[in-house]
Amino acid sequence: MNGLPRIIWYYLVTKYGRKFNSRTSLINWQNQQVMSFLKQVLPKSSFYRKYYQSLNKYFDHNLNIHEWRDLPIIDKSIMMENFDDLNTVGIKKSAALEVALSAEKSRNFAATLNGYTIGMSSGTSGNRGLFAVSQSEQQAWAGAILAKGLPQPITTPQRIAFFLRANSNLYETVNKQRIQFQYFDLFKPVESHFAKLNEYAPTILVAPPSMLRLLADAKNNNILNINPIKVISVAEVLDPLDEVYIRKSFNQIVHQFYQCTEGFLGYTCEYGTLHLNEDILVIQKEYVDRDAGKFMPIITDFNRRTQPIIRYRLDDIITERKMPCRCGSILIPIESIEGRRDDIFYLPSKIEDKLIPIFPDFIRRAIIIASENIQEYQVVQKSLDVIVISLKVATEVYEPVKILVTQSLHNLFNQSHCRVPEIIYQEYEVSTIHHSKLRRVRREFSV
Numbered sequence: 001m002n003g004l005p006r007i008i009w010y011y012l013v014t015k016y017g018r019k020f021n022s023r024t025s026l027i028n029w030q031n032q033q034v035m036s037f038l039k040q041v042l043p044k045s046s047f048y049r050k051y052y053q054s055l056n057k058y059f060d061h062n063l064n065i066h067e068w069r070d071l072p073i074i075d076k077s078i079m080m081e082n083f084d085d086l087n088t089v090g091i092k093k094s095a096a097l098e099v100a101l102s103a104e105k106s107r108n109f110a111a112t113l114n115g116y117t118i119g120m121s122s123g124t125s126g127n128r129g130l131f132a133v134s135q136s137e138q139q140a141w142a143g144a145i146l147a148k149g150l151p152q153p154i155t156t157p158q159r160i161a162f163f164l165r166a167n168s169n170l171y172e173t174v175n176k177q178r179i180q181f182q183y184f185d186l187f188k189p190v191e192s193h194f195a196k197l198n199e200y201a202p203t204i205l206v207a208p209p210s211m212l213r214l215l216a217d218a219k220n221n222n223i224l225n226i227n228p229i230k231v232i233s234v235a236e237v238l239d240p241l242d243e244v245y246i247r248k249s250f251n252q253i254v255h256q257f258y259q260c261t262e263g264f265l266g267y268t269c270e271y272g273t274l275h276l277n278e279d280i281l282v283i284q285k286e287y288v289d290r291d292a293g294k295f296m297p298i299i300t301d302f303n304r305r306t307q308p309i310i311r312y313r314l315d316d317i318i319t320e321r322k323m324p325c326r327c328g329s330i331l332i333p334i335e336s337i338e339g340r341r342d343d344i345f346y347l348p349s350k351i352e353d354k355l356i357p358i359f360p361d362f363i364r365r366a367i368i369i370a371s372e373n374i375q376e377y378q379v380v381q382k383s384l385d386v387i388v389i390s391l392k393v394a395t396e397v398y399e400p401v402k403i404l405v406t407q408s409l410h411n412l413f414n415q416s417h418c419r420v421p422e423i424i425y426q427e428y429e430v431s432t433i434h435h436s437k438l439r440r441v442r443r444e445f446s447v
């Protein structure tokens, strides 16, 4: 089985084969999946075998790991340091890096090494991640994406407009069927897409929120006349301000795919609530603030054997949702993906000699609640005592809005018992070209 049949197979398995009626049955199923996965993968990965060596108590003589949920965690830097011994197919880091870098340069992201697709993810602190996936792992991923993302069964014709960094032969595989994919280059100016989009009339629109926002502008100005039945935000944090704007412009819920090189972690149900994809991989929580329900996900993906991801901690901060979702799914609902841990602001305490973390969500809300005249914004922490803010607001209200924003942030900082930093305002720059991911709240120095 290969290519399209395999994608359809995974589509069917994800959509219809994994219905759990309780958390217990889900957890039992995950345990079975992970234990059989470890049994297959550990003998092939010398890194993990060594890493778990001192943990004999976890292993019985059949190499079963019952307590796998407590195994030591890894992260991107550990994965990169041990790349050669960690993957199970003998790929060398130096060769993979060469392939990935030349793919970035030529913008041909279909690059492969020994038949494995090589991908690279960037990190703020400069630590790049390298990822190797087999064809069948990619097809499983595509099947899962379709199962979660399509608003109707796969037999219903759809035209999907997909804004990506580069095309992939994966989409062309599916293209021959009723589901059509049209790739739009994220690096081209937004105006260059209007004519093609109008002609194509997508039923599903997938793009980063910063691009969705530009398309929403064009739709509001009657330059763009598309009416997708599903709008999906990917690749960037969906800011509540952008969510409202995009939702109103397209008159559709803004759905989200929480997806990164490490895995397909979450999707929104029909009510627009994000649920973790616990029916595809295991996601454990490492709390950074238990009272506020903020955690970093630790993922174990029992489908990836090429480069096994076992108890891998992502740098993202996720906020739990307190209320259950109306859809009745047993998959954990979440309130928001806040962004990277690197974007947490740190300010000196007024009382003690320590730094106080301020989560991106709190900054975001402080800005948004300050005034409804704010169309767009960016907040950058430059140092422990300087924050730079740029606001897009109508000229006539700019000065009063500035005062309200400053006041709102002062309130937040005072409530958090930190020293109030200097706040500098700069002009808001609108870019219609995607050079990098939009992060409205970010920190530019390391703590």
Ligand SMILES: [Zn+2]
Binding pocket: 269, 270, 271, 273, 275, 325, 326, 327, 328, 329, 333
């Ligand atoms: Zn739901």
